[in-house]
Amino acid sequence: MWKELEELKRQFPLLDYLRRHNWIPCQVGHRQEFVGLCPLHAETHPSFYVNAVKNVFYCHGCGRGGDLINFAQFYFDLPFLSTLAHLRHELGLTASSESALLDEAAAFYQSQLNHHEPALDYLNQRGLRDPDLIRHLGIGYAPGGSLRRHLTALGHPLERLIDSGLVTREGRDTFFRRVMFPCREDGHCTNLYGRSIAVAPAHRFLPRPKAGLFAWETVRQSSSVILVEGLFDLALLWQSGFLNTTCAMGTNLTPAQFAQLCDRQSRQVFLAFDSDVNRRGQDAAAALALRLEHAGLKACIVDLPPGQDPNSYFCSGAGAPDFAGCLARAQEAQP
Numbered sequence: 001m002w003k004e005l006e007e008l009k010r011q012f013p014l015l016d017y018l019r020r021h022n023w024i025p026c027q028v029g030h031r032q033e034f035v036g037l038c039p040l041h042a043e044t045h046p047s048f049y050v051n052a053v054k055n056v057f058y059c060h061g062c063g064r065g066g067d068l069i070n071f072a073q074f075y076f077d078l079p080f081l082s083t084l085a086h087l088r089h090e091l092g093l094t095a096s097s098e099s100a101l102l103d104e105a106a107a108f109y110q111s112q113l114n115h116h117e118p119a120l121d122y123l124n125q126r127g128l129r130d131p132d133l134i135r136h137l138g139i140g141y142a143p144g145g146s147l148r149r150h151l152t153a154l155g156h157p158l159e160r161l162i163d164s165g166l167v168t169r170e171g172r173d174t175f176f177r178r179v180m181f182p183c184r185e186d187g188h189c190t191n192l193y194g195r196s197i198a199v200a201p202a203h204r205f206l207p208r209p210k211a212g213l214f215a216w217e218t219v220r221q222s223s224s225v226i227l228v229e230g231l232f233d234l235a236l237l238w239q240s241g242f243l244n245t246t247c248a249m250g251t252n253l254t255p256a257q258f259a260q261l262c263d264r265q266s267r268q269v270f271l272a273f274d275s276d277v278n279r280r281g282q283d284a285a286a287a288l289a290l291r292l293e294h295a296g297l298k299a300c301i302v303d304l305p306p307g308q309d310p311n312s313y314f315c316s317g318a319g320a321p322d323f324a325g326c327l328a329r330a331q332e333a334q335p
């Protein structure tokens with residue numbers, strides 16, 4: 001393992017890796033030392049140093065430092081082993097077999113959807129009615145008890161199905177009676193989100209890195225972007241014509257997702273988080289809005305009626321003009 005780590009770090013110097021993630025370095029004197037804004041915390045004065053000879057970094061702002069692996073661990077907010085898996089994938093060191101497997105699982109779930117009335121009822125009840133959009137988003141259904149058989153028949157060894165998290169150690173399908181959303185990046189499935197239609201715990205992902213922002217390759221073209229918490233919020237907004245909506249799968253953005261939002265300076269971001277009674281969503285939106293403003297973006301907080309999220313707002317009878325009204329009334333963050 002140690003040898004592999006050293007090889008990885010030698011093959012992909014930290015400075016090159018940071019540049020891949022749009023870090024802008026400034027050389028310090030004549031030494032192989034560089035400084036720039038810290039990708040791990042919000043700041044306006046550069047305090048993130050990279051020593052290209054030693055291949056390490058240190059940030060005087062947040063006190064974090066280390067090598068390529070440590071950086072990726074902080075940046076993607078992952079445990080050690082998942083960080084390695086993610087780096088291997090990101091740097092093209094694994095065969096694309098992993099994402100091919102997830103693509104096949106997603107395709108199987110999608111093929112099941114129309115055969116299961118309760119799943120269609122569930123989508124209908126959540127306000128998702130446009131068959132073209134359901135197909136476009138790749139939404140499917142996991143009845144449970146048939147994915148393992150399907151994938152092993154396609155030649156995937158059971159061990160790999162277990163490693164991917166699609167099948168449990170006991171050999172059962174992980175997703176059971178769940179409406180399935182594939183999270184895709186660059187056209188490939190990077191994770192699967194399963195929403196229970198029964199009494200099972202409401203939702204779960206496969207145990208792997210949180211993907212980037214949903215459909216970012218298309219949404220990033222817009223100069224104004226709507227960010228929501230959940231995939232059903234996104235689906236209803238897309239259905240109502242707000243195609244510039246993306247989703248971070250929760251209110252906590254990984255540094256990588258935050259960097260995606262900031263890849264265009266003049267961008268306006270509307271934060272349409274849940275309007276929770278305990279103000280959890282509103283507080284998260286306020287904190288994120290300030291960070292975005294610090295990073296040079298324009299951030300506005302969308303106020304929904306108490307207790308509503310974008311999904312339930314549309315289900316309660318609101319239409320596109322109502323939501324457009326919410327956007328027009330959205331408040332800019334107050335520093």
Ligand SMILES: [Zn+2]
Pocket residue numbers: 038039040041048059060061062063064
């Ligand atoms: Zn820092």
